[in-house]
Amino acid sequence: MHVLLIDDHALFRRGLRLMLRELFAEAEVSEAESCAAAMEFQTTPFDLIFLDLNMPGLHGDQGLHVVKSAFPQSPVIIV
Numbered sequence: 001m002h003v004l005l006i007d008d009h010a011l012f013r014r015g016l017r018l019m020l021r022e023l024f025a026e027a028e029v030s031e032a033e034s035c036a037a038a039m040e041f042q043t044t045p046f047d048l049i050f051l052d053l054n055m056p057g058l059h060g061d062q063g064l065h066v067v068k069s070a071f072p073q074s075p076v077i078i079v
Contacts, residue, residue, distance in 0.1 A: 002028045002045065006038045006067065007052040007079065016050065016079075034058075035066045046074040053078055 001024055005013045010033070017029045030046075032038035035058050051067055058066060067076055 001026060001047045002030070004030045004032065004038060004041060004044075004046045004049045004071075004074070006032045006035060006049065006055075006063075008033050008055040009052070012052075012079075035063045038067065039070060042070050046071060049074050049076045050079050051076050 003020055005016055007013050007016075013031045013033075017031065020027045020029055030041055030044070032041065034055060035051075049067060049071060051063060053063055055063065064076065064078070
């Protein structure tokens, strides 16, 4: 399983990454501190994306639209 965490809080990303790895030992977790930073992974297929909707720059539906456009095959969970 390959997961992308998009959240501006590093502590939250680290905690979620540790929890995912505890639950799914084979999980590969990538992190981005913003939607813009997540674009560096655009060619990588993800099985799941966790997205914070309240981040600097893009808010709410804007961030979701950007992520779904960049990763159309990946399900997105809003955190």
